[in-house]
Amino acid sequence: MDPLVITLRFVHVVCGALWVGMFVFSSFFLLPAIQEAGPEGGKVMAGIQRRGLMTVMPLLAIGALISGIWLYLRAAGGMPAEYGRSPVGLAYGLGGLAAIVAWILGMTVMRPSMLKSVALGQSLGPTASAEERQRVMGEVQRLRGRAAGSSRLTAGLLLFAVAAMAVARYL
Ligand code: HEM
Numbered sequence: 001m002d003p004l005v006i007t008l009r010f011v012h013v014v015c016g017a018l019w020v021g022m023f024v025f026s027s028f029f030l031l032p033a034i035q036e037a038g039p040e041g042g043k044v045m046a047g048i049q050r051r052g053l054m055t056v057m058p059l060l061a062i063g064a065l066i067s068g069i070w071l072y073l074r075a076a077g078g079m080p081a082e083y084g085r086s087p088v089g090l091a092y093g094l095g096g097l098a099a100i101v102a103w104i105l106g107m108t109v110m111r112p113s114m115l116k117s118v119a120l121g122q123s124l125g126p127t128a129s130a131e132e133r134q135r136v137m138g139e140v141q142r143l144r145g146r147a148a149g150s151s152r153l154t155a156g157l158l159l160f161a162v163a164a165m166a167v168a169r170y171l
Pocket residue numbers: 009012013016017019020064065067068069070071072073075092093095096097099100158161162165166169
């Protein structure tokens with residue numbers, strides 16, 4: 001067995017599993033719970049951000065995407081269009097495409113909304129008036145809602161990608 005292929009598969013499966021697992025947990029359990037908690041949820045969100053979740057997840061995603069594209073091109077043997085027409089190539093291709101769209105969506109909608117909502121929540125000093133507090137918290141909840149909505153769509157795309165990867169080899 002080629003050591004390069006073993007390394008690529010190792011990086012691909014480990015990064016992909018962690019990316020999808022962390023994402024699905026965040027979308028369906030963590031974010032709804034944080035949103036429900038109202039202003040208190042901001043502290044949890046800030047703690048998660050301090051621990052680097054918003055950096056670790058995109059890095060895991062990049063590991064899965066680069067190794068996946070590399071494996072795809074290698075499996076295609078220089079003919080990606082031909083490979084994409086075979087059932088196996090089509091399944092890896094569609095799954096891969098879903099994962100790429102999920103990454104773009106995560107980076108352009110979900111990540112900025114979450115970072116902005118944490119920054120806004122932290123911008124409220126102890127001297128902020130009640131109206132100011134209410135206005136800022138309204139905006140924070142709107143941004144959290146946007147992050148939660150886009151994260152469900154992204155999670156759906158990622159689940160499709162994993163399902164396609166799981167069965168592709170046997171098609
Ligand atoms: C959500 C992200 C992803 C996850 C969780 C994931 C997961 C997996 C898993 C578990 C396998 C092993 C399947 C098996 O051995 O039967 C695999 C294989 C593969 N994946 Fe992905 N994948 C992801 C994204 C991608 C992307 C973006 C591409 C690029 C097109 C891709 C292309 C491939 C290819 C070509 C293989 C076959 C590797 C080989 O054995 O030659 N994957 N993937």
